[in-house]
Amino acid sequence: MAARTKARKRALELLFEAEQRGVNVGTLLEERIAAPTTQHPLPEYAVQLVRGVLEHWGEINETLTTYSQGWSLERMAAVDRAALRLGTWEIVWNDQVPDGVAISEAVALVQDMSTDDSPRFVNGLLARVLEIKPTLV
Numbered sequence: 001m002a003a004r005t006k007a008r009k010r011a012l013e014l015l016f017e018a019e020q021r022g023v024n025v026g027t028l029l030e031e032r033i034a035a036p037t038t039q040h041p042l043p044e045y046a047v048q049l050v051r052g053v054l055e056h057w058g059e060i061n062e063t064l065t066t067y068s069q070g071w072s073l074e075r076m077a078a079v080d081r082a083a084l085r086l087g088t089w090e091i092v093w094n095d096q097v098p099d100g101v102a103i104s105e106a107v108a109l110v111q112d113m114s115t116d117d118s119p120r121f122v123n124g125l126l127a128r129v130l131e132i133k134p135t136l137v
Contacts, residue, residue, distance in 0.1 A: 003043065003045070004045055004097075004105075005105060005108075006043060007043035007044075007045035007046040007049065008045075008046070008049065008086060008105050008106075008109060009109060010042055010043060010046040011045075011046040011049040011050050011053075011086055012079070012082045012083055012086060012109055012113070014028060014029060014032065014042075014046070014050055015050065015053065015081075015082035015085060015086070016078055016079060016082045019078055019081070019082070020078065025050065025053075025054055026054050029042075029047065029050050029051070029054075033047065049086055049089065049090070052089045052093055052094065053085045053086060053089045056089060056092075056093060057085075059136070060085050060088045060089060061073060061085075063088060063092075063129060063132075063136060064081075064084055064085070064088065064125065064129075067125060067128045067129065067132070068125055071121075076121075077110075077114050077115055077118060079109075079110055079113045079114040079118070080110055080114055080115075080118050080121060080122055083106045083109045083110050083114075083122055084106065084122060084125060084126065086106060086109075087102050087103060087105070087106030087122070087126045087129070088126065088129050090102035090105075090106075091103070091126065091129050091130055091133060092129065092133055092136050092137060093137075099130050099133070102126070103123060103126045103127065103130065106122050106123075106126055107119045107122050107123045107126075110122050
Protein backbone atom coordinates (compact mmCIF):
# COMPACT_ATOMS: atom_id res chain seq x y z
CA MET A 1 0.00 0.00 0.00
CA ALA A 2 1.38 3.42 -0.96
CA ALA A 3 2.42 5.81 1.80
CA ARG A 4 -0.26 8.39 1.02
CA THR A 5 -2.93 5.71 0.82
CA LYS A 6 -1.96 4.54 4.31
CA ALA A 7 -1.95 8.12 5.53
CA ARG A 8 -5.45 8.69 4.15
CA LYS A 9 -6.68 5.58 5.92
CA ARG A 10 -5.16 6.73 9.21
CA ALA A 11 -6.69 10.20 8.78
CA LEU A 12 -10.10 8.66 8.07
CA GLU A 13 -9.80 6.46 11.15
CA LEU A 14 -8.96 9.49 13.28
CA LEU A 15 -11.92 11.52 11.98
CA PHE A 16 -14.21 8.53 12.45
CA GLU A 17 -12.95 7.79 15.96
CA ALA A 18 -13.36 11.39 17.11
CA GLU A 19 -16.94 11.45 15.87
CA GLN A 20 -17.84 8.09 17.41
CA ARG A 21 -16.34 9.03 20.75
CA GLY A 22 -17.79 12.55 20.66
CA VAL A 23 -14.40 14.20 21.11
CA ASN A 24 -12.80 17.15 19.35
CA VAL A 25 -10.84 16.03 16.28
CA GLY A 26 -8.07 18.55 16.87
CA THR A 27 -7.62 17.44 20.46
CA LEU A 28 -7.54 13.77 19.46
CA LEU A 29 -5.02 14.54 16.72
CA GLU A 30 -2.69 16.31 19.14
CA GLU A 31 -3.02 13.42 21.63
CA ARG A 32 -2.09 10.91 18.92
CA ILE A 33 0.89 12.97 17.82
CA ALA A 34 2.13 13.26 21.42
CA ALA A 35 1.41 9.64 22.37
CA PRO A 36 0.75 7.28 19.45
CA THR A 37 -1.50 4.32 20.22
CA THR A 38 0.32 2.05 17.77
CA GLN A 39 3.99 1.31 17.27
CA HIS A 40 3.87 3.58 14.20
CA PRO A 41 3.26 7.30 14.70
CA LEU A 42 0.76 9.06 12.48
CA PRO A 43 2.21 9.68 9.03
CA GLU A 44 2.93 13.35 8.35
CA TYR A 45 0.45 13.35 5.46
CA ALA A 46 -2.30 12.05 7.78
CA VAL A 47 -1.60 14.96 10.11
CA GLN A 48 -1.67 17.37 7.16
CA LEU A 49 -4.99 15.91 5.97
CA VAL A 50 -6.69 16.17 9.36
CA ARG A 51 -5.36 19.68 9.98
CA GLY A 52 -6.51 20.72 6.49
CA VAL A 53 -10.00 19.36 7.09
CA LEU A 54 -10.14 21.13 10.47
CA GLU A 55 -9.00 24.41 8.95
CA HIS A 56 -11.81 24.28 6.37
CA TRP A 57 -14.39 22.33 8.42
CA GLY A 58 -17.27 24.77 7.93
CA GLU A 59 -16.66 25.25 4.21
CA ILE A 60 -16.33 21.50 3.63
CA ASN A 61 -19.52 20.69 5.55
CA GLU A 62 -21.44 23.46 3.78
CA THR A 63 -20.28 22.21 0.38
CA LEU A 64 -21.18 18.60 1.15
CA THR A 65 -24.57 19.60 2.55
CA THR A 66 -25.36 21.82 -0.44
CA TYR A 67 -24.46 19.30 -3.14
CA SER A 68 -25.41 15.94 -1.61
CA GLN A 69 -28.93 16.15 -3.05
CA GLY A 70 -31.29 15.08 -0.31
CA TRP A 71 -28.71 13.70 2.08
CA SER A 72 -27.89 15.69 5.19
CA LEU A 73 -24.47 15.12 6.72
CA GLU A 74 -26.16 13.41 9.67
CA ARG A 75 -27.83 10.84 7.40
CA MET A 76 -24.58 9.84 5.71
CA ALA A 77 -22.63 6.88 7.03
CA ALA A 78 -19.89 8.14 9.37
CA VAL A 79 -17.14 6.56 7.24
CA ASP A 80 -18.56 8.21 4.13
CA ARG A 81 -18.63 11.59 5.88
CA ALA A 82 -14.99 11.25 6.89
CA ALA A 83 -13.91 10.15 3.39
CA LEU A 84 -15.90 12.97 1.79
CA ARG A 85 -14.29 15.55 4.08
CA LEU A 86 -10.82 14.26 3.25
CA GLY A 87 -11.57 14.06 -0.47
CA THR A 88 -13.07 17.55 -0.55
CA TRP A 89 -10.03 19.01 1.18
CA GLU A 90 -7.67 17.27 -1.24
CA ILE A 91 -9.64 18.41 -4.30
CA VAL A 92 -10.15 22.02 -3.27
CA TRP A 93 -7.15 22.93 -1.11
CA ASN A 94 -4.32 20.51 -1.90
CA ASP A 95 -2.73 21.24 -5.26
CA GLN A 96 -0.15 18.48 -4.79
CA VAL A 97 -2.69 15.69 -5.33
CA PRO A 98 -4.39 15.31 -8.73
CA ASP A 99 -8.14 15.66 -8.37
CA GLY A 100 -8.81 12.26 -9.93
CA VAL A 101 -6.48 10.61 -7.43
CA ALA A 102 -8.26 12.30 -4.54
CA ILE A 103 -11.60 10.98 -5.76
CA SER A 104 -10.27 7.47 -6.46
CA GLU A 105 -8.64 7.24 -3.03
CA ALA A 106 -11.81 8.36 -1.23
CA VAL A 107 -13.85 5.82 -3.20
CA ALA A 108 -11.34 3.07 -2.36
CA LEU A 109 -11.56 3.92 1.35
CA VAL A 110 -15.34 3.58 1.48
CA GLN A 111 -15.25 0.52 -0.75
CA ASP A 112 -13.21 -1.24 1.91
CA MET A 113 -14.80 0.25 5.00
CA SER A 114 -18.44 1.22 4.34
CA THR A 115 -21.63 0.09 2.63
CA ASP A 116 -22.09 -1.36 -0.86
CA ASP A 117 -23.71 1.91 -2.02
CA SER A 118 -20.98 4.13 -0.59
CA PRO A 119 -18.46 4.05 -3.48
CA ARG A 120 -21.00 5.32 -5.99
CA PHE A 121 -22.31 7.96 -3.59
CA VAL A 122 -18.83 9.24 -2.68
CA ASN A 123 -17.70 9.20 -6.31
CA GLY A 124 -20.74 11.19 -7.43
CA LEU A 125 -20.53 13.79 -4.68
CA LEU A 126 -16.79 14.34 -5.07
CA ALA A 127 -17.22 14.59 -8.85
CA ARG A 128 -19.71 17.40 -8.16
CA VAL A 129 -17.22 19.06 -5.79
CA LEU A 130 -14.66 18.92 -8.60
CA GLU A 131 -17.15 20.58 -11.01
CA ILE A 132 -17.73 23.50 -8.64
CA LYS A 133 -14.12 23.74 -7.42
CA PRO A 134 -13.48 27.10 -9.13
CA THR A 135 -16.27 28.68 -7.07
CA LEU A 136 -14.89 27.32 -3.79
CA VAL A 137 -11.30 28.51 -3.93
